[in-house]
Amino acid sequence: MLRPTRQSNQDNNAASASKPIKTGPRVYEEIRRMAMDYRFKPNERINEVALAARLNVSRSPIREALQRLVTEELITFQTNRGFFCRGFDVDEIVNLSDVRAVLEDRSLRLAIQRATNEELAALVDWWTLTMARADSFSSAELTARDEEFHIRIARLSGNPELARMLEGINTRIHFVRKIEVEKHRRLSTTYTEHSEIARAMVARDADSAARLMHDHIAISVADAMSTVREGLARIYIDVGQI
Amino acid sequence: MLRPTRQSNQDNNAASASKPIKTGPRVYEEIRRMAMDYRFKPNERINEVALAARLNVSRSPIREALQRLVTEELITFQTNRGFFCRGFDVDEIVNLSDVRAVLEDRSLRLAIQRATNEELAALVDWWTLTMARADSFSSAELTARDEEFHIRIARLSGNPELARMLEGINTRIHFVRKIEVEKHRRLSTTYTEHSEIARAMVARDADSAARLMHDHIAISVADAMSTVREGLARIYIDVGQI
DNA sequence: TCAATCAGAATTGTCGACAATAGAAAACGG
DNA sequence: CCGTTTTCTATTGTCGACAATTCTGATTGA
Incomplete structure (x- = not known):
């Protein structure tokens, strides 16, 4: 295998000849x-x-x-x-959701205080557009947009630490969220909650927005258990790539 | 220097022959x-x-x-x-304090819901004892106790994620906190706030406790600036060890 | 049959080596 | 004298090697 000088990044996965990337x-x-x-x-x-x-x-x-x-x-x-x-259990998901709820609450209230009308309007528009195209998105893409909606609000809060922590939580509950997105999709429940939240923000109605957000995030232990059940099934059924 | 087989941990700092430690x-x-x-x-x-x-x-x-x-x-x-x-600047400290405030609020409210009378009584006692001995502690020790007070509450919340995040924030603002402890000490201001918070918790008065906690944590930008100023002075004046 | 013990194999922890990169200093040209 | 280019030096990125530790499963003894 005559070792190459400094591994010329032989691009094992996907044939993208785009970037070299360290x-x-x-x-x-x-x-x-x-x-x-x-x-x-x-x-x-x-x-x-x-x-x-x-x-x-x-x-x-x-x-x-x-x-x-x-x-x-x-x-x-x-x-x-x-x-x-890491493990995959109900407690962790419930605990993370609880922390997430308070961070999202703060995030949203700061955003309402600090964001400009244009920024909030842009948020509404972006989500409206996303919903319009929802059917064309894969579950993975839709999950990413869901996450992005919340992160955008966190950015508008003007507190990067808040955004960072929420991103940390997001990566940890990503798997759960994806399952939930697919569940929504199967039941063809549309994600109107985001629109409502964003509209309340535009109206600078912090309490309404916060309430909507809280209800949107809140997860009952029963829900968490059902999601975990489904998650475990996927983890152990899906055949690994290759 | 004839390399030793697997470095026998020759204990460079402090003559502690206690543990080997990886x-x-x-x-x-x-x-x-x-x-x-x-x-x-x-x-x-x-x-x-x-x-x-x-x-x-x-x-x-x-x-x-x-x-x-x-x-x-x-x-x-x-x-x-x-x-x-990392840098050392006012914005970061202010932002972290803001996040900390919401996490401590949640932490405390959950603790009031979930902790037993004994656990809360123990908290009060521990802090009372700490205050009684306060003069015998170094600033470093006192800072550690200050941090521990808050972490104990977080543990009583029953949500390990909350505790973990607060610990993360604590390590980042440790330096600031130490400066504040010393400032308190110079002015011989006693830390009665902790006692008051703990007592309100024993009384299961969540709103009072939360208000006290918030006032205890809240830091004005002006305060933060003054602390940063002092902090920078120390950082650049104290001679590094060796 | 089962628990305990003990090789042997697999895996992690740490090291020194060397290429690639960034940074500093010197040489150059205007 | 100052800005640019070039050369040299310092530092990082990654590798393969080997000792220390853990794991496996075979053997033993009750």
């Missing part, structure tokens, strides 16, 4: 994605050499990426035993 | 501490080899620790340029 960040992003989507089974031990081979790099960048993901709570770690996929 | 975790903890206390100057570039030499290890564990600290926002990173100490 291996470090690329590896991090790739593993992060895998963890978000539970491509590792819950609590599964992650074999460093196998993963390194799969991504065509040595263990160093793998380990560095994994360490980062540990503090993002997407991965766990035990000394001398290595890295593991 | 180098990985040790290094992480040590660098984390340095970052918390701004032993690196704000925005200073961190030299990996120098740091490795200082801690008597190779660059691998250093880099892994630094990567973790990047996602904890104690360190920044730029590809091909390396790691840097």
Whole structure:
């Protein structure tokens, strides 16, 4: 295999000849994605050499990426035993939803105080457009838009820390959210809640907006359990790629 | 220097012959501490080899620790340029305080709902005891107790995610807090606020407790500026160890 | 049959080496 | 004298190697 000088990024996945991208960040992003989507089974031990081979790099960048993901709570770690996929359980989802609720509340209220009319109008328009095209989007794309709606509000809050924390939560509940989006889709329930929230924001009606947001986010333990049940089914049924 | 087989942890700092401690975790903890206390100057570039030499290890564990600290926002990173100490500025402190306020509010309300009488009584007692001995504590110890007071409440909330996020914020504002503790001390202002909060919790008076907590945490931009000013003075005046 | 013990295999932890990149200093030209 | 280019040096990025640890599963003894 005569080692190449400094691995010329031989683009293993997807034939995109677009960007070279440093291996470090690329590896991090790739593993992060895998963890978000539970491509590792819950609590599964992650074999460093196998993963390194799969991504065509040595263990160093793998380990560095994994360490980062540990503090993002997407991965766990035990000394001398290595890295593991996080678990997938109801409590965590419920707890995260609770934290999320208070952060979204603050986020929204600050946005109402600080955002300009134009910015809020743009939010409404963007979501209206998204809904109009909803049918043409895949579930993954729709989930991404859902996430983006909330992040946009967080950005309008003017507090980057708030946005950062919400993004952290988002990556951790991404899988759950995707399941919920698909459930919505099956029942052809449209996402009118976002529109209502955005309109209340335009009207600078903080309390109404906050109430709508809260109801939108709130998740009963029963709902969480049902979602987890479905999630576990997918994780263990879907055949891994390759 | 005839390399030793697997570095026998020759205990560079402090003569503690207590625990062996794996180098990985040790290094992480040590660098984390340095970052918390701004032993690196704000925005200073961190030299990996120098740091490795200082801690008597190779660059691998250093880099892994630094990567973790990047996602904890104690360190920044730029590809091909390396790691840097985070900045030290007013906006960040104000923004973090704002987030902290909502998390502490939630934390406290959940604790009031869920904690037992015994747990809340223990909180009051512990703080009373701490205050009684306050004079015998160093500023560092007192700061640690201050932090612990809030973390205990977060634990009583029963939501580990809440506690985790507050801990994350605590590590980032640790330096600021220490300065505030010393300011209090100079003015011999006693920390009665904690006692009042705890007592309101015992009385299950959520709104009063929350109001007290909010006032306790709230920081005006002017205050933040003054604290930052003092902080910068310390950072650049204190001579680094060795 | 089952628990405990003990090789042998697999995996992690840390290291030193070296190429690629960025940064600093020197040489150059105006 | 100052801005630009070039050369040299310092630093980061990634790798393969090997010791230490954990895991596996085979063997033993009750």
